[in-house]
Amino acid sequence: MARTLTINGTRHKVDLPDEVPLLWVLRDELGLTGTKYGCGVAACGACTVHVDGVAMRSCQLPLGSVDGAVTTIEGLGTPGAMAAIQNAWVEHQVAQCGYCQSGQIMQAAALLADTPQPSDDDIDAAMQGNLCRCATYPRIRAAIHSAAAKMKEA
Amino acid sequence: MSRIGKIARRTFLVGSAAVVGGVAFGAYYINRPAPNPLQPAEGQAVPNPFVVVDQDGVTLVAPRAEMGQGVHTTWAALIAEELDVDLAQVRVIHGPAAAAYYNTAMMGALIPGKKYEMSGFTHGLAEQLGKVGKLMGMQVTGGSTSMVDGFTRMREAGASARETLKEAAAQRLGVERSRLTTEGGKVIAPGNIELTYEELAPDAAKIDVVTGVALRDPSAWTILGKSVPRVDMVAKSTGTAGFGIDVRVPGMKFAALKCNPARSGMNGFDATQALKMPGVEQVVDLGDGFAVVATNTWLAIQAAEAVVADWEAPTYPATTDAIMAEITRTFDTDPDSTMRDDGDPSTIPAGATEVSAEYTVPYLAHATMEPMNATAHLKDGKLTVWCGNQAPIIVQEKCAEAAGVPQDAVEVNTTYLGGGFGRRGDFDYAVYAAKLARAMEGTPVQLAWSREEDMSRDFYRPAAIARMTGAVQDGKVVLLDGQIASQAVIRQFMTRIGIAPMGPDKQLVEGAFNQPYGIPNYRIRGYATDMTLPVGSWRSVGNSHNAFFHECFIDELAHAAGADPLEMRYELIRDVHAPSAGTLSAVRELSGWTGSTPDGVGRGAAFCYSFGTPVAMVVEVVDEDGAIRIAKAWIACDVGIALDPGIIEAQMTGAMIYGLSAACTGEITFTDGAAEQQNFWDYDALRIHNSPLTQVKVLETNPYMGGAGEPGTPPSMPALANAIFDLTGKRPRSLPLSHAFDFVS
Ligand code: FES
Numbered sequence: 001m002a003r004t005l006t007i008n009g010t011r012h013k014v015d016l017p018d019e020v021p022l023l024w025v026l027r028d029e030l031g032l033t034g035t036k037y038g039c040g041v042a043a044c045g046a047c048t049v050h051v052d053g054v055a056m057r058s059c060q061l062p063l064g065s066v067d068g069a070v071t072t073i074e075g076l077g078t079p080g081a082m083a084a085i086q087n088a089w090v091e092h093q094v095a096q097c098g099y100c101q102s103g104q105i106m107q108a109a110a111l112l113a114d115t116p117q118p119s120d121d122d123i124d125a126a127m128q129g130n131l132c133r134c135a136t137y138p139r140i141r142a143a144i145h146s147a148a149a150k151m152k153e154a
Numbered sequence: 155m156s157r158i159g160k161i162a163r164r165t166f167l168v169g170s171a172a173v174v175g176g177v178a179f180g181a182y183y184i185n186r187p188a189p190n191p192l193q194p195a196e197g198q199a200v201p202n203p204f205v206v207v208d209q210d211g212v213t214l215v216a217p218r219a220e221m222g223q224g225v226h227t228t229w230a231a232l233i234a235e236e237l238d239v240d241l242a243q244v245r246v247i248h249g250p251a252a253a254a255y256y257n258t259a260m261m262g263a264l265i266p267g268k269k270y271e272m273s274g275f276t277h278g279l280a281e282q283l284g285k286v287g288k289l290m291g292m293q294v295t296g297g298s299t300s301m302v303d304g305f306t307r308m309r310e311a312g313a314s315a316r317e318t319l320k321e322a323a324a325q326r327l328g329v330e331r332s333r334l335t336t337e338g339g340k341v342i343a344p345g346n347i348e349l350t351y352e353e354l355a356p357d358a359a360k361i362d363v364v365t366g367v368a369l370r371d372p373s374a375w376t377i378l379g380k381s382v383p384r385v386d387m388v389a390k391s392t393g394t395a396g397f398g399i400d401v402r403v404p405g406m407k408f409a410a411l412k413c414n415p416a417r418s419g420m421n422g423f424d425a426t427q428a429l430k431m432p433g434v435e436q437v438v439d440l441g442d443g444f445a446v447v448a449t450n451t452w453l454a455i456q457a458a459e460a461v462v463a464d465w466e467a468p469t470y471p472a473t474t475d476a477i478m479a480e481i482t483r484t485f486d487t488d489p490d491s492t493m494r495d496d497g498d499p500s501t502i503p504a505g506a507t508e509v510s511a512e513y514t515v516p517y518l519a520h521a522t523m524e525p526m527n528a529t530a531h532l533k534d535g536k537l538t539v540w541c542g543n544q545a546p547i548i549v550q551e552k553c554a555e556a557a558g559v560p561q562d563a564v565e566v567n568t569t570y571l572g573g574g575f576g577r578r579g580d581f582d583y584a585v586y587a588a589k590l591a592r593a594m595e596g597t598p599v600q601l602a603w604s605r606e607e608d609m610s611r612d613f614y615r616p617a618a619i620a621r622m623t624g625a626v627q628d629g630k631v632v633l634l635d636g637q638i639a640s641q642a643v644i645r646q647f648m649t650r651i652g653i654a655p656m657g658p659d660k661q662l663v664e665g666a667f668n669q670p671y672g673i674p675n676y677r678i679r680g681y682a683t684d685m686t687l688p689v690g691s692w693r694s695v696g697n698s699h700n701a702f703f704h705e706c707f708i709d710e711l712a713h714a715a716g717a718d719p720l721e722m723r724y725e726l727i728r729d730v731h732a733p734s735a736g737t738l739s740a741v742r743e744l745s746g747w748t749g750s751t752p753d754g755v756g757r758g759a760a761f762c763y764s765f766g767t768p769v770a771m772v773v774e775v776v777d778e779d780g781a782i783r784i785a786k787a788w789i790a791c792d793v794g795i796a797l798d799p800g801i802i803e804a805q806m807t808g809a810m811i812y813g814l815s816a817a818c819t820g821e822i823t824f825t826d827g828a829a830e831q832q833n834f835w836d837y838d839a840l841r842i843h844n845s846p847l848t849q850v851k852v853l854e855t856n857p858y859m860g861g862a863g864e865p866g867t868p869p870s871m872p873a874l875a876n877a878i879f880d881l882t883g884k885r886p887r888s889l890p891l892s893h894a895f896d897f898v899s
């Protein structure tokens with residue numbers, strides 16, 4: 001059944017079975033490859049996007065259940081105009097292989113929207129679903145704290 | 155070689171990227187230059203494949219795969235340091251598959267001998283032998299060799315480019331080259347005349363390359379030796395870095411792979427149900443498996459599950475118990491190697507106390523964050539392949555075979571790697587894509603693996619068993635005799651790439667035979683289990699199990715001798731290898747090691763010299779309501795020259811956590827020849843909340859440059875096990891530790 005999705009502020013017509021997860025609609029149908037596949041079972045967080053501002057695992061979100069505006073890493077900021085959280089990621093040189101980082105950043109952005117000044121425990125609770133096989137965790141933590149500090153100043 | 159001939163101009167094709175109207179530089183001083191991989195569009199030869207300067211600026215053609223270790227950044231920094239450009243001005247692209255990009259350091263790492271003992275002479279020999287790597291087409295990213303390999307070659311390329319651009323300016327302005335200077339991508343002449351490299355490029359393309367330029371002294375470095383912003387960081391923070399799975403080619407189909415999980419053949423399959431599923435276009439027989447081609451990856455994966463396949467039985471023992479029994483039996487065969495045999499290790503010295511222990515570690519998966527995948531397109535007799543890989547020449551050769559085209563009709567485009575850890579040194583993912591492309595001639599196709607397929611079809615770190623005997627006397631270790639049985643990873647890999655393996659398998663015993671301990675009676679024997687169960691290089695290869703065996707046992711010996719385990723290591727190493735001893739004193743200081751810990755806290759130390767870099771580590775665990783938390787860790791390493799301390803720190807920390815993850819919960823077990831673990835819920839790793847707070851100290855006293863990507867892994871597992879012994883009094887002798895201990899999860 002054809003339906004319309006709003007992704008990063010743009011409306012897209014999609015004609016696919018209802019059960020296809022949003023992840024694959026983004027990646028394979030719409031060419032938004034910034035959102036990554038890691039496990040397909042909500043165990044790694046690589047596919048994290050926002051639906052109406054809430055962080056969700058797009059690999060477990062069937063197309064038929066998408067009921068809000070979707071934001072992906074491409075919608076958060078661009079190389080020429082990065083979001084505060086992305087700037088913090090660059091400042092702290094977080095990424096190694098980089099494959100998990102779209103999901104990490106989307107999860108962190110949702111955390112900061114909810115909890116603008118997160119404690120280490122808040123970070124642990126919000127971020128533990130996001131696996132990083134390169135183990136960039138110390139810098140992820142530092143980048144979140146520094147983005148929080150910058151956003152407070154602003 | 156006095157001079158490298160004329161350089162070309164116009165358009166070069168570097169992989170799929172075109173470089174227009176520029177000049178290329180590099181330096182490969184080997185007697186017979188390998189055929190040049192940069193194909194000038196107008197039939198001219200391009201001798202130098204590393205740096206290209208054209209109207210768009212400076213491009214580094216990096217023939218090593220960026221898999222997170224920062225090689226693109228540090229190689230760009232090596233060039234920028236001599237070329238006088240800002241790092242931000244250097245564009246970096248992955249190089250094509252070409253023999254000119256052989257890894258000089260890799261073969262050197264394969265020669266027998268304990269590297270820490272090498273004199274300048276034998277180091278030179280290792281480098282000479284390194285040139286043989288070219289003959290084997292080893293354009294390999296691995297073995298923590300990239301910095302050693304690129305250190306001189308990249309600076310020479312930068313220096314040669316700088317002087318050639320200056321020469322072009324000198325001729326244009328009619329002044330002596332010696333009166334010119336360079337800065338920020340410009341040649342500067344007396345009277346404040348500035349010429350940009352971009353505008354000089356066409357002139358530089360017409361003159362001979364200036365070679366034999368003296369390299370700058372490290373004291374004059376302005377970029378190297380500092381942490382610099384990674385060239386891939388913005389792309390990796392904005393979702394714009396292209397990984398293999400992100401390749402999109404017009405008209406491309408999506409496919410999912412499913413192969414025999416018992417790693418054997420396929421008798422046939424029934425795809426009736428699958429072919430009726432939405433979006434499914436065809437199911438292609440790939441020999442020992444099949445690919446479902448569909449309009450998107452998820453539909454393909456679903457349909458692959460609906461295919462009923464008849465798999466052949468495994469050619470190796472079908473269960474973990476039977477596999478381990480096979481490895482155990484190897485102890486009854488002749489040793490594959492005795493790479494260390496000092497003193498009289500067969501006799502316990504009179505009056506000494508004997509200690510013995512047996513250790514076991516399991517099979518492990520790499521579990522790179524990006525599952526295996528490759529994209530291929532066969533058209534008009536030419537095969538184009540896109541994938542993240544660690545060895546493009548091998549990929550090229552094997553894909554040519556699979557697609558039935560000559561090797562030079564295969565173009566390999568290397569993308570960013572969503573993790574390598576050794577897994578992408580194999581080539582199976584590309585070969586299946588090439589086979590599929592052959593069956594779908596004319597249509598580009600991306601062949602993705604589900605996470606389950608990735609876990610089931612890995613080339614695992616093999617299980618290994620060690621039998622250790624030792625003796626202590628008067629508080630000192632007087633004997634250490636280790637026997638290690640496992641599958642020979644490198645031998646199996648060599649066979650896979652079609653090279654007859656020579657001699658004993660060094661990797662089977664590395665991390666045990668080549669440690670700088672001064673023990674008078676000291677022997678290490680390796681026993682190679684001949685088994686077809688697929689195994690491969692896993693971050694730090696044999697060191698990943700041998701450091702666990704060796705360093706847990708050293709701890710047991712220290713305990714038996716009544717000595718402090720960190721202090722005793724220092725005493726045993728001090729007179730053998732000063733940089734190694736230095737890492738132990740540094741980690742003692744960094745961690746505030748006193749030899750005792752409060753109740754509820756345990757600390758363990760471990761050391762391993764691997765890939766030319768000694769690493770000492772202390773891990774602290776705490777009892778948290780009956781569960782163990784890995785609270786803190788301290789790492790000291792000596793890499794000789796720290797080209798980018800920030801990247802080294804990140805690699806050390808990441809490699810340690812990679813090892814700790816395996817030590818806590820990592821294991822692959824087998825039923826009916828198939829891996830039982832399928833996804834991150836049964837093959838997990840440490841996460842942000844249960845990783846230790848870590849401090850890293852990078853030392854630079856080592857006279858030779860060592861690697862950074864792997865040496866942090868080996869000491870992590872024994873340091874944790876030793877800390878748990880300190881906390882609980884219970885000696886862990888097998889991994890994963892979660893079988894016997896509860897961790898904070
Ligand atoms: S891919 Fe969705 S959580 Fe792993």
Ligand code: FES
Pocket residue numbers: 095096097098099100101131132133134135136222523572573
């Ligand atoms: S940066 Fe490689 S998986 Fe996170």
